[in-house]
């Protein structure tokens with residue numbers, strides 16, 4: 570049963586627990602539990618339920634990936650459809666997807682807040698996730714090794730430029746506001762350093778929990794994985810694993826069984842959530858948890874993960890994928906992968922980070938701020954326990970972070 574989802578996933582842990590311990594759950598009681606009305610809804614259904622418009626668009630990248638681009642053209646209180654609306658592009662992190670900027674409470678969801686402020690909101694789905702698991706000639710299941718041979722480097726080089734050009738041409742705008750969370754920031758820095766002309770297309774880059782350098786990551790389990798990277802690579806190759814944590818309907822079943830106050834396996838649910846995403850106990854909202862987990866995780870490539878893990882022990886560099894010295898010579902003409910030149914990133918950048926973020930070390934973010942030529946803000950979240958995923962999912966995110974974001978938007 571676990572192999573149907575994926576080997577590395579902690580979800581297996583929940584499944585095993587369910588199979589062995591939860592057989593005694595009285596199912597009639599389960600069905601009586603009143604879940605939040607957003608549980609199980611996808612992005613178009615969720616927007617409809619909240620009274621918002623939804624548009625689906627498709628972008629094909631230069632290397633053939635077919636990306637689903639989602640749009641919320643206006644708010645419900647602010648229905649302004651003037652032609653000159655400012656455009657916002659929201660770019661999600663690892664395992665994530667477009668809906669994750671909309672499934673917190675509406676008054677604390679960046680997507681809804683921007684729509685009400687009069688922005689034309691576009692939400693990307695990077696290659697490989699639930700909505701963008703498509704290619705013009707490759708099949709993600711039968712051409713696994715070719716389809717999944719990408720990391721956030723390719724999202725930065727192909728997905729973002731294709732998407733930005735599509736949006737600007739569709740709206741007639743010359744610039745847009747970029748909002749990235751986690752990998753959505755990594756891919757941005759790849760693009761803005763490798764294709765410098767794209768800096769002119771971005772008015773302001775708001776980076777939530779930016780991930781660039783990994784030298785000072787504080788999470789012992791990630792550090793351990795980085796130590797055993799060579800072994801993980803061999804394991805993935807032998808087991809023919811290329812995709813991690815794809816969306817699966819069994820996740821929602823598990824979530825509905827375990828993830829509510831009073832369920833017999835609520836502790837395992839919390840543990841899964843904390844292990845997979847990092848989530849401050851003080852910011853943990855059990856009511857919304859099944860909403861978040863209805864669509865997420867949404868899948869990513871093994872290479873995405875490996876490319877990050879390579880950065881734990883590379884002397885604090887930000888550089889392209891390391892294939893090993895002889896293969897690097899073939900690919901790059903040098904034995905060490907080329908570094909991304911962050912001096913090229915002239916777009917104004919605002920950095921928001923947290924002290925205990927397990928996915929990105931605060932010292933690494935502070936280092937990034939020193940290197941970027943046009944860093945306009947370096948803001949530490951004033952809540953001790955705040956973690957990576959709280960930048961999109963938290964009960965107090967508007968006052969803790971987004972109000973500062975909106976201040977910056979007024980200036981640029």
Ligand SMILES: *[C@@H]1O[C@H](CO)[C@@H](O)[C@H](O)[C@H]1NC(C)=O
Pocket residue numbers: 611612613614625
């Ligand atoms: C959401 O689900 C409905 C019903 O299955 C489907 O018709 C719709 O296309 C889905 N929306 C997206 C954006 O996938």
Ligand SMILES: *[C@@H]1O[C@H](CO)[C@@H](O)[C@H](O)[C@H]1NC(C)=O
Pocket residue numbers: 647649651654655685686687688
């Ligand atoms: C509504 O949107 C317009 C244009 O998009 C914007 O100028 C205006 O400030 C917005 N109104 C509010 C109350 O935010």
Ligand SMILES: *[C@@H]1O[C@H](CO)[C@@H](O)[C@H](O)[C@H]1NC(C)=O
Pocket residue numbers: 605674854855856857964
């Ligand atoms: C958790 O989310 C629910 C649903 O949006 C909300 O009613 C409740 O107030 C939230 N709890 C906390 C502690 O903020």
Ligand SMILES: *[C@@H]1O[C@H](CO)[C@@H](O)[C@H](O)[C@H]1NC(C)=O
Pocket residue numbers: 910912913
């Ligand atoms: C990085 O870019 C800057 C400005 O664009 C340039 O002056 C510098 O030579 C580049 N550095 C490297 C190592 O290519």
